Amino acid sequence: MAMKLSTRAIVVSLCLVLVFFAGQSAAAHGDRGKKGTVGDKVYQIVAKEIRDNSGVGPALIRLLFHDCWVNGCDGSVLLDRKPYGSKTEKQAENNIGLDGFDVIDKIKAKLGDNVSCADIVVLAAREATFIVSREKIDYPVKTGRMDGVVSSAEAADRFLPPSTFDFEQLKANFDVKKFNTKELVALSGAHAIGVAHKSSFADRIDDSTATPISLDYMNALKKDDKPIQPNNIRDKELAFRNASGYDPTGVDTTDMGKGVLDNSYYHANLQNTVLFRSDWELRNDTSGDAGGIMETFKEDAKEWYRQFGDAMAKLSKLPAEGTRFEIRKNCRKTN
Numbered sequence: 514m515a516m517k518l519s520t521r522a523i524v525v526s527l528c529l530v531l532v533f534f535a536g537q538s539a540a541a542h543g544d545r546g547k548k549g550t551v552g553d554k555v556y557q558i559v560a561k562e563i564r565d566n567s568g569v570g571p572a573l574i575r576l577l578f579h580d581c582w583v584n585g586c587d588g589s590v591l592l593d594r595k596p597y598g599s600k601t602e603k604q605a606e607n608n609i610g611l612d613g614f615d616v617i618d619k620i621k622a623k624l625g626d627n628v629s630c631a632d633i634v635v636l637a638a639r640e641a642t643f644i645v646s647r648e649k650i651d652y653p654v655k656t657g658r659m660d661g662v663v664s665s666a667e668a669a670d671r672f673l674p675p676s677t678f679d680f681e682q683l684k685a686n687f688d689v690k691k692f693n694t695k696e697l698v699a700l701s702g703a704h705a706i707g708v709a710h711k712s713s714f715a716d717r718i719d720d721s722t723a724t725p726i727s728l729d730y731m732n733a734l735k736k737d738d739k740p741i742q743p744n745n746i747r748d749k750e751l752a753f754r755n756a757s758g759y760d761p762t763g764v765d766t767t768d769m770g771k772g773v774l775d776n777s778y779y780h781a782n783l784q785n786t787v788l789f790r791s792d793w794e795l796r797n798d799t800s801g802d803a804g805g806i807m808e809t810f811k812e813d814a815k816e817w818y819r820q821f822g823d824a825m826a827k828l829s830k831l832p833a834e835g836t837r838f839e840i841r842k843n844c845r846k847t848n
């Protein structure tokens with residue numbers, strides 16, 4: 514009898530756990546605007562933080578890629594240190610300039626102990642994408658992820674692609690995660706926003722290492738010589754754009770257009786005015802696939818919005834690969 518009761522209790526508890534996660538999943542999808550829900554709370558905080566600092570949008574979108582690409586979406590990119598001392602993902606070379614951690618902390622403080630940091634990264638990126646694309650890109654995500662307890666700089670540098678990769682290396686890197694050429698090209702469109710340190714594009718403005726780049730753009734970058742540059746030439750001042758011979762046809766270069774996540778990356782790439790070698794390399798796919806896809810995304814913004822949203826949703830689903838999980842109380846350290 515006691516045995517029967519405890520079996521029943523276990524079944525009931527399991528059902529409760531399932532209902533809890535099912536409830537969470539449903540709650541996070543399409544909840545923007547529904548006061549008091551997890552989805553809306555995340556939206557409100559992300560919207561405010563972006564209003565206060567336009568760099569927050571790009572930072573949160575990049576954070577999703579850098580978390581999920583390394584051992585799946587497990588919040589491991591947020592950890593400051595691990596018990597046995599070696600460097601965490603944050604200290605990886607490929608994580609230069611990674612930001613948005615304070616915004617994740619603010620969301621965690623609002624949501625409390627029941628929502629994992631891994632879920633917060635996913636939800637924050639979704640809201641940032643929605644806002645920064647002027648509400649053009651929206652995609653469904655579920656919650657119920659758990660936080661990992663391992664974070665390794667070595668793993669981040671092994672799995673994340675550096676800006677110096679050629680097309681074959683990019684393709685192989687995305688193949689590992691089962692992302693195809695279309696998804697690689699679609700996600701690279703995120704470089705329509707945000708900024709980069711000079712070290713990330715130094716090879717492009719050095720005559721001895723430069724991959725094809727508009728000569729005028731290269732010279733304008735050399736002359737400008739700021740340590741941090743916008744990823745997208747659209748976001749540079751008019752004089753710089755003119756000096757680069759940039760053709761803005763089809764791109765919103767007004768103040769309203771600056772910093773917007775749109776298809777302007779493909780306009781820039783097809784003019785050889787992108788910062789990273791990895792961007793330009795999309796033109797170097799000998800099969801012609803990537804080049805053709807870029808033409809399509811340049812001409813058909815709606816198609817890119819759709820493909821980018823689908824790829825971000827897929828990114829958000831990359832399963833955590835660890836063996837020990839928890840829901841962290843503080844996103845920066847294990848419990």
Ligand code: HEM
Binds near residue numbers: 578707713
């Ligand atoms: C395809 C391979 C990729 C490479 C090689 C790459 C490389 C880089 C590099 C080097 C930076 C500048 C870092 C710095 O110097 O501060 C950067 C910035 C950025 N990347 Fe990527 N990236 C790739 C894919 C992606 C993907 C898939 C996404 C998002 C879905 C993304 C989103 C961003 C964003 C938004 C920024 C600007 C961040 C900010 O301003 O805070 N990137 N990327």
